[in-house]
Amino acid sequence: MNPVATTSKNKPPRSLKSDRRQPPKKSKVNNKGLYLRAVKDAFVKLNPKYAIKNPVMFLVWVGTIITLLVTIDPYLFGQVSGENLQRFNGLITGILFFTVWFANFAEAVAEGRGKAQADALRSTKSETLARKLSPDGSITEVPSTSLRQSDTVYVVAGDIIPADGEVIMGVASVDESAITGESAPVLKESGSDVASSVTGGTRIISDELIIRITADPGKGFIDRMIALVEGAERSKTPNEIALTVLLAVLSLVFLFVVVTLPAIAFYVKSSISVPILIALLVALIPTTIGGLLSAIGIAGMDRVAQFNVIATSGRAVEACGDVNTLVLDKTGTITLGNRLAEEFIPINGHSIEEIASVALAASVFDDTPEGKSIVRLAEKFGAKVEFDRNQSEPVDFSAKTRMSGTNLPGGYQARKGAVRAILGFVRSRNGQDSPELNAAYEQVSHQGGTPLAVCLDREIYGIIYLKDIVKPGIRERFDQLRRMGVRTIMLTGDNRITASVIATEAGVDDFIAEATPEDKIYVIQSEQAKGKLVAMTGDGTNDAPALAQANIGVAMNTGTQAAKEAANMVDLDSDPTKLIDIVSIGKQLLITRGALTTFSLANDIAKYFAIIPVLFATANLQSLNIMKLTSINSAILSALIYNALIIPALIPLALRGVKFRPLTANQLLQRNILIYGLGGVIAPFIAIKLIDMLITVVGLA
Template sequence: MSTQTKRRGDRKHTPKTKMIGLYKRAIQDAFHKLDPRIAVRNPVMFLVWVGTIVTALVTLDPNLFGTVTADPNQQRLLNGLITLILFFTVVFANFAEAVAEGRGKAQADSLRATRSDTMARKVLPDGSTQSVPSTALRRGEQVKVIAGEIIPVDGEVVSGIASVDESAITGESAPVLKQPGTDIASSVTGGTRVMSDELLIRITADPGQGFIDRMIALVEGAERSKTPNEIALTVLLTVLTQVFLIVVATLSPLANYVNTPTTIAILISLLVALIPTTIGGLLSAIGIAGMDRVAQFNVIATSGRAVEACGDVNTLVLDKTGTITLGNRLADEFIPVNGHSLDRLATIALASSLFDETPEGRSIVQLAEKLGAKLDFQPETTEGVEFSARTRMSGTNLAHGQQIRKGAVDAIKGFVRSRGGSLTPELDATYERVSKLGGTPLAVCQDSEIYGVIYLKDIVKPGIKERFDQLRCMGVRTIMLTGDNRITASVIAQEAGVDDFIAEATPEDKIDVIRQEQSQGKLVAMTGDGTNDAPALAQANVGLAMNSGTQAAKEAANMVDLDSDPTKLIDLVTIGKQLLITRGALTTFSIANDIAKYFAIIPTIFSAAGIGALNIMGLKSPQSAILSALIYNALIIPALIPLALKGVEFRPLTADQLLRRNILFFGLGGVIAPFIAIKLIDVILPFA
């Protein structure tokens, strides 16, 4: 697996969306959502919606369902006010959802602006080019894109080297080099711009099915379906609603029996007050906001299910390089063995890294040159040998058949042995010494002779240990995967504070670790960017692919990080947990609210039955009590929209601590707050 080597520093994610007109559009959408075909999707609020229609009818004719004894005009006024409050309860709930959706739509608009129907130079079989609209291009066809032009659709670079500006998607202003033949750099995205030179690109996606198109569909919520937790909560809320519907529907005969006949409007008010409208109105907004928070982090989630799964993750499988340690390991020291001089080792190391363009390779060249090393051959006469996961070494073939190699100590030992060379204990001692320092030892040889070891220094990212401590506190286990030897891996693992590590890991080990953890009933999250990571990304419950990665990795994962920063997986776990905590907190609050509303309305309905003592809030009159409870019920929804969108403040606590905190803040608060609020509204209302 490889990682992108650009500097990330402390760059924070910045939303690229335009929020202008967000609220205006949300207000419009809130009214559009009154369409019964849309309203029916939210069972709790649909009941309020039907109740609004019934109270509207009794406002027009107070005697519709039976002759009322009170003054018809006064009754009409009360019914009208109840209708108005119920109507706004539904509108506020719709507004909460519309605001959450609007943020996603704004981001989709921003992405849509990058997708333009440009003209493309299609390459014909005879090699000539033809100008065609980008929508006419099909998978498998080839296009030529020159400097200044926009890449029409997603594809793979066939030939050419060019720098490409991907800021439209990633927000990263530095252009990225694209060239054929490598997993990462050969993948290009439609909508990005070629800054220099030209590329011949083979199209990998039909129009409308490219990466940006899929991202637009996702952030707009077109593919949004309820997550398992949302479904479970919906069932719970529906059961509660059903129970209260049956109770209220059968209450009228009881009220008549105790000589306190009630009107239909009051029964509907009682029903609306008792059913969990607060969480019913905010439930979808919380889910959408969770996805939006992920999007604000420049991560695209394929579904709410993926975001929610982040909150339930038990195990994080993390690559060492780029995630736990800083991406670039740098050569710190040359350690000669077998009696060779430092100068000779530096010369051989320089020769071995002649064609190595990785940061590690360049740092070896720099250190060698700093030590005064010079090549004793013409570079033009040599041939580079690229690193591969199989050989685990790279190097240079000289003109006279000599072979210089650098790589993992085991690999170099094998190479030397195959050429009849002998091994000394000095090499193993040096290897152990570097490993124990947490560095990566690279052995350097020429044919059958080992010259020494290069000490590549690994630097653990600042603050990563504290992050892992927090994760452990939340019950999340961390496993580090590295191609390094066991000693180096153990030192880094200890320094970083991971729970477990797998040394000398191959890409196949990833999927094995994931399967092993899943077989114990755990949910696993991992990051990846290479084609060989795709099976593991698909197997993991949360697979975060890097945007710089291959198309296969991006398609297999259920999340794509546009900044290509693997550390974000830890942030995503936090966001997922925050989503679950917010949903739990607001559900607790909503259900706890019922107690105060019960004490506000029930004594008024059964006042003649001698239960006036239950009016513990001392509310002025039955009308005032009902209106106060309903006004509170309506206003609490918009009041909680910011909390639903922003999420409850996250603290790394254990499940028990979280439960206690939830019950204390949102349970007790949910009982006390409405008592105070309803009493205040009752005092303000002019009803005597």
């Protein structure tokens, strides 16, 4: 292809070649560097403007400041009795400080993973020279950062594609490993609904393309990826906000409880110092989930990113966990997608050779894998192209006509397509139905194949049997979703009999046969009207309205720009079945948050019954000290140490997530109460007693 008449003045200079480079391969995250950066960031997050965003941990932060002041001046709030007050107050201050720092560290580690991915993506971006095409056909070299939407550029083998765009002329191989991690090149061509979109920062490795730019500087796909995985645009999800409010209310309740303790202590002729009150408050408020809440949400987005899926927000990931209905295309999602011609079934007295010749004529311009397989099968039966291609006109397939073919020299019309579409075509030319057609149609449909009718003008020659294979293991995955309460609906353009066979084999709950693009929106709206949250995948421009309508829309990276912009997730691997994994990750996020919340609240209950009785032991109420803790000071320090250490102990679980199991909501609730509720009650009693014994031996209290 030579899109313009290039003169010597607009040939690219040698300096342009020096800007070409290999995109870096994805590498494993450097854990040592990640943790070192998290240690530093944890100190930065001690800044009040960051700390105040987490109400629970901010309360601990304020308590740390107060106990620090009391450490400096033990009598700041009046006379108190006791020995080694400064040492005891200093120990409380140190433990409270590390409680806040551990919570910051958990969040910083989760954010660090995203920043590492962002750094890798950022390294793929650089300002390069681009060949901008002017309306008169001349080429001007401009910096890639100066390109704007609707500009047109010319790229050749070895060039870095300067910005996101759509191919408007040419066919070329593009290396997209910079964003997908896959080294295999991807074919990009103009006029394709799913292979014309290109991403800035990827590299063209063969041939040449003319690209229309679709994104202004700083708004391209990689720019959005960097912002999202780095967390710059992360905002709290509705569930996080609701849980944060709940934790804040619980903290306020415990604050009122602690404030009333001095009056109770005075009544029973006991006394409680300010540091002990603060320590007691911190031990009782839900600091565990408060410290890990942000890390859980960030880690959920990170797990999605590890699946090579970019989510537009944490809200989208979280919503996946609440999905009730999955709307899935059959081809490429439930089946392997490479439907191939398996057999010709002639009817109306025609021979296999005759149907092969007509099928070849109808498919000679069909470059899809399906069309090429029909050509190969026809050639096996000796069919040949015996007409002038240059005087023939291809008729492309469309969702409305549901057929394709060739207008042959002499006015003849060869068509192949859905049986009803071909029947309508034949009837419009005064042709007649055939009882044999229905028999052949049902024969193929009952085998789970797709029947295509073949005709020449008003005469139907027979049926092409297209064979499609259900993906291995897909039935088991749908069974898992069903156990989680997720309903699956298959959409297919196949006839109802074929769709029923495939649906039964795959194990989906429902199906829509002979579906059109409008049917997708109708199905989604119908499910949403029942109060369901719906997820679906798509890649074409005609999928964009449905992707926008769905609660979760996952666009394929090979899809059009319109599909990517309408969706709230983009799958870099362009694997439609990944939607099932995304739903599992969303549910795992909710399960993890629920499990750790249950554990944290159970901890608070246990610590309440472990510590409160000790406070009144000096008032001849020793019988309340059921754990036989050594003293008030050792009990307080033991509870605080456990409270601080449980946060880093649970960081791996928060980042990795609770192991996902396909259970119903009630089953998950029962499991959480049994494991994390009961465990959250037992663990503090054991740990606080052991720490108390250690403190007594060491002599800290």
